[in-house]
Amino acid sequence: MTTETDRTAADSKVERASLVEATRPSSEVVHFPVHAPLTLSSGQTFGPFSIAYKTYGALNADKSNAILICHALTGDQYVASENPVTKKPGWWISLVGPGKSIDTDKYFVICSNILGGCLGSSGPASIDPETGKPYGLSFPVITIADMVEAQVRLIDHLGIKSLFSVVGGSMGGMQVLEWAARHPQRVFSAIPIATAAHHSAQNIAFHEVGRQAVMADPNWRGGRYLEEGTFPRNGLSVARMAAHITYLSEDALQGKFGRNLQERSAKTFSFDADFQIESYLRYQGSTFVDRFDANSYLYITRAMDYFDMEADNGGKLANAFHGTRTRFCVVSFTSDWLYPTRESRDIVRALNAVAANVSFVEIESDKGHDAFLLDEPELFQTVSGFLGAAAEARGLVARSGTRG
Amino acid sequence: MTTETDRTAADSKVERASLVEATRPSSEVVHFPVHAPLTLSSGQTFGPFSIAYKTYGALNADKSNAILICHALTGDQYVASENPVTKKPGWWISLVGPGKSIDTDKYFVICSNILGGCLGSSGPASIDPETGKPYGLSFPVITIADMVEAQVRLIDHLGIKSLFSVVGGSMGGMQVLEWAARHPQRVFSAIPIATAAHHSAQNIAFHEVGRQAVMADPNWRGGRYLEEGTFPRNGLSVARMAAHITYLSEDALQGKFGRNLQERSAKTFSFDADFQIESYLRYQGSTFVDRFDANSYLYITRAMDYFDMEADNGGKLANAFHGTRTRFCVVSFTSDWLYPTRESRDIVRALNAVAANVSFVEIESDKGHDAFLLDEPELFQTVSGFLGAAAEARGLVARSGTRG
Numbered sequence: 068m069t070t071e072t073d074r075t076a077a078d079s080k081v082e083r084a085s086l087v088e089a090t091r092p093s094s095e096v097v098h099f100p101v102h103a104p105l106t107l108s109s110g111q112t113f114g115p116f117s118i119a120y121k122t123y124g125a126l127n128a129d130k131s132n133a134i135l136i137c138h139a140l141t142g143d144q145y146v147a148s149e150n151p152v153t154k155k156p157g158w159w160i161s162l163v164g165p166g167k168s169i170d171t172d173k174y175f176v177i178c179s180n181i182l183g184g185c186l187g188s189s190g191p192a193s194i195d196p197e198t199g200k201p202y203g204l205s206f207p208v209i210t211i212a213d214m215v216e217a218q219v220r221l222i223d224h225l226g227i228k229s230l231f232s233v234v235g236g237s238m239g240g241m242q243v244l245e246w247a248a249r250h251p252q253r254v255f256s257a258i259p260i261a262t263a264a265h266h267s268a269q270n271i272a273f274h275e276v277g278r279q280a281v282m283a284d285p286n287w288r289g290g291r292y293l294e295e296g297t298f299p300r301n302g303l304s305v306a307r308m309a310a311h312i313t314y315l316s317e318d319a320l321q322g323k324f325g326r327n328l329q330e331r332s333a334k335t336f337s338f339d340a341d342f343q344i345e346s347y348l349r350y351q352g353s354t355f356v357d358r359f360d361a362n363s364y365l366y367i368t369r370a371m372d373y374f375d376m377e378a379d380n381g382g383k384l385a386n387a388f389h390g391t392r393t394r395f396c397v398v399s400f401t402s403d404w405l406y407p408t409r410e411s412r413d414i415v416r417a418l419n420a421v422a423a424n425v426s427f428v429e430i431e432s433d434k435g436h437d438a439f440l441l442d443e444p445e446l447f448q449t450v451s452g453f454l455g456a457a458a459e460a461r462g463l464v465a466r467s468g469t470r471g
Numbered sequence: 472m473t474t475e476t477d478r479t480a481a482d483s484k485v486e487r488a489s490l491v492e493a494t495r496p497s498s499e500v501v502h503f504p505v506h507a508p509l510t511l512s513s514g515q516t517f518g519p520f521s522i523a524y525k526t527y528g529a530l531n532a533d534k535s536n537a538i539l540i541c542h543a544l545t546g547d548q549y550v551a552s553e554n555p556v557t558k559k560p561g562w563w564i565s566l567v568g569p570g571k572s573i574d575t576d577k578y579f580v581i582c583s584n585i586l587g588g589c590l591g592s593s594g595p596a597s598i599d600p601e602t603g604k605p606y607g608l609s610f611p612v613i614t615i616a617d618m619v620e621a622q623v624r625l626i627d628h629l630g631i632k633s634l635f636s637v638v639g640g641s642m643g644g645m646q647v648l649e650w651a652a653r654h655p656q657r658v659f660s661a662i663p664i665a666t667a668a669h670h671s672a673q674n675i676a677f678h679e680v681g682r683q684a685v686m687a688d689p690n691w692r693g694g695r696y697l698e699e700g701t702f703p704r705n706g707l708s709v710a711r712m713a714a715h716i717t718y719l720s721e722d723a724l725q726g727k728f729g730r731n732l733q734e735r736s737a738k739t740f741s742f743d744a745d746f747q748i749e750s751y752l753r754y755q756g757s758t759f760v761d762r763f764d765a766n767s768y769l770y771i772t773r774a775m776d777y778f779d780m781e782a783d784n785g786g787k788l789a790n791a792f793h794g795t796r797t798r799f800c801v802v803s804f805t806s807d808w809l810y811p812t813r814e815s816r817d818i819v820r821a822l823n824a825v826a827a828n829v830s831f832v833e834i835e836s837d838k839g840h841d842a843f844l845l846d847e848p849e850l851f852q853t854v855s856g857f858l859g860a861a862a863e864a865r866g867l868v869a870r871s872g873t874r875g
Binding site: 108109111124134204207208232259265267268269271272276278279280281282284285304305309310312317320321323324325326334336337338342344345348349365367372373375378398404413427 | 472496512515543548611612669670671672675676677679680682683684686687688690705706708712713721724725727728729730734736738740741744745746748749752753759774776777779782808814
């Protein structure tokens with residue numbers, strides 16, 4: 068069992084690492100002043116606000132080689148470089164980097180922490196300039212579209228008129244779809260991976276369990292834990308454990324863990340983590356709380372639950388893409404039960420209905436939803452092949468850019 | 472939000488209704504004395520112990536018409552009569568009662584609260600006679616086999632040598648399989664429904680999330696909440712919510728709730744239960760904690776996780792049924808992803824390998840795991856048809872019993 072002392076020590080660690088990054092990020096950050104607020108989907112205006120971001124590679128002379136990568140629920144701007152909190156390598160270095168499928172020798176890669184996030188972009192852990200205290204629950208409830216509009220400001224700030232590509236998996240894929248729908252003239256190509264055009268009842272259900280777990284933790288303090296010097300470690304950990312199950316396929320769980328015992332030869336007839344799967348989940352939960360803000364988790368899951376491009380477009384998903392000239396590559400994985408292939412097919416059908424340029428790849432994988440983050444050669448080939456053809460179509464010449 | 476006062480009031484309610492039933496059940500109860508303890512799978516002996524049970528219908532003269540019904544995780548002995556805590560009708564009245572598939576005009580139906588349960592059989596909420604206090608975590612960790620051995624004592628007590636049938640769904644089905652494996656000569660027929668011969672990694676994972684949610688609740692008090700006058704409402708509620716998702720199919724969730732809003736015309740841009748599915752899950756969680764003991768939930772999920780008839784039988788499931796003369800009817804549902812059909816097929820294959828008398832029915836249903844509790848005419852027909860043929864094989868004549 069974790070003792071109270073351990074917990075306090077762990078809480079300080081949270082304060083040390085992740086809270087510092089929430090307010091003073093290691094990455095670049097652009098501040099948008101109060102006179103240029105965002106108008107949110109809720110109708111509320113929000114500003115001033117900040118967007119923290121990283122770039123990789125060099126923007127070419129005509130600014131035509133920029134790729135925006137959109138991160139998933141618990142991702143961040145450190146797509147291809149060390150995360151300053153966890154000290155782990157970038158979360159998509161399998162796909163992004165010199166000579167990789169998203170080749171930073173050819174492309175200028177931008178990745179920003181989403182609005183509502185906790186690694187330097189404005190979110191519930193940021194300081195509200197009006198009160199001098201963390202926003203907590205006074206941060207506005209945002210949507211995927213709001214995240215995209217904040218990214219639009221960043222892209223404007225960087226002086227880029229049209230993105231060569233927008234790429235993302237899971238919630239990142241939702242942002243890709245919103246970008247293509249809201250700003251078709253600014254998106255030359257789009258790669259939504261392992262995603263859907265709306266959040267299903269089951270997805271909402273899992274998110275609601277996670278939120279209730281966080282809010283049930285007395286250390287959540289009605290969202291004011293930062294002010295009160297606590298942290299809802301237990302609740303957020305349970306939320307992460309429940310979510311983590313949905314990221315893996317049953318086959319992956321069975322293959323990886325099965326009913327194997329954890330460093331013991333027999334059942335202990337206790338509530339210890341006898342099984343490897345238990346030990347693994349507990350580890351996932353406990354490491355997550357060291358790097359992520361609990362209120363951010365509430366806001367971001369809410370944004371995903373609210374995501375419904377069909378409803379937002381008069382009940383017809385195709386309406387979102389009417390007249391689009393963006394080139395799409397839709398990718399799904401066979402064992403993904405969080406965003407199953409049929410939901411990617413819905414996107415493809417909508418794009419077909421407006422005669423869009425779309426290719427669709429369903430990748431055979433037993434790794435479940437997480438496959439998009441893992442070593443999946445077919446994903447790498449799909450992305451590099453699609454981007455290569457798109458680069459040719461756009462007349463991009465490799466390595467033609469001015470360096471950094 | 473629930474206030475502290477609400478919570479205290481609700482806690483007293485728990486004490487009033489479910490705690491009274493845990494210690495002084497409304498149903499019949501048989502006490503087994505300290506000199507006849509159970510030898511548990513762990514090697515520990517346990518006694519004295521009590522088993523609370525209900526019976527329906529009349530035992531015939533040669534005691535050949537008894538059907539034992541085994542309940543699932545959160546079930547109880549009130550299979551066909553009002554639950555004294557919830558005041559709701561019996562949990563399987565669709566299947567059990569006069570003129571129903573399990574016809575109490577023909578059969579003598581027995582249903583006992585499992586060992587480890589909280590409606591009158593010995594469990595962690597029972598009073599430990601040695602200390603005069605609730606067992607809490609000093610209750611021994613038990614297995615499905617231990618539950619069955621406790622039932623065996625009850626059946627002995629009732630003077631029944633051979634059960635005409637043992638029937639159960641989900642964890643009830645696990646007990647059916649254990650009965651047939653451990654006491655083949657006492658089980659004329661067996662109907663394991665929506666179950667498996669072992670708990671998968673994914674199943675263990677969901678249970679572990681639930682247990683961690685309970686144990687993370689400060690009101691759990693290391694399991695001593697009954698002594699300390701608290702109750703881990705929030706943690707147990709989150710556990711129930713997570714589990715409940717696994718009981719329904721994605722199609723059922725989508726069909727029943729989809730993205731429908733709960734009594735509002737638009738999203739509120741808040742953390743309220745905007746969606747019907749959220750409201751439904753919160754309701755499931757909050758009603759559950761009024762009727763169920765948190766420690767029982769820990770012990771019973773643990774017993775299910777430990778269930779592995781293959782490992783218990785030298786790595787070969789068929790070994791469990793060698794030489795069996797029991798007639799089996801194995802039932803699964805197409806949309807059950809907790810115990811999918813392939814796990815029922817594993818049981819059938821093992822039974823085929825020992826040339827057992829087995830019929831197998833996979834029922835088309837979109838209701839998920841919960842289908843076994845719901846209005847599924849094909850289930851009703853399957854059970855009544857199978858029991859009718861078995862009754863003929865056993866030479867049972869309808870209504871021949873002496874009325875009790």
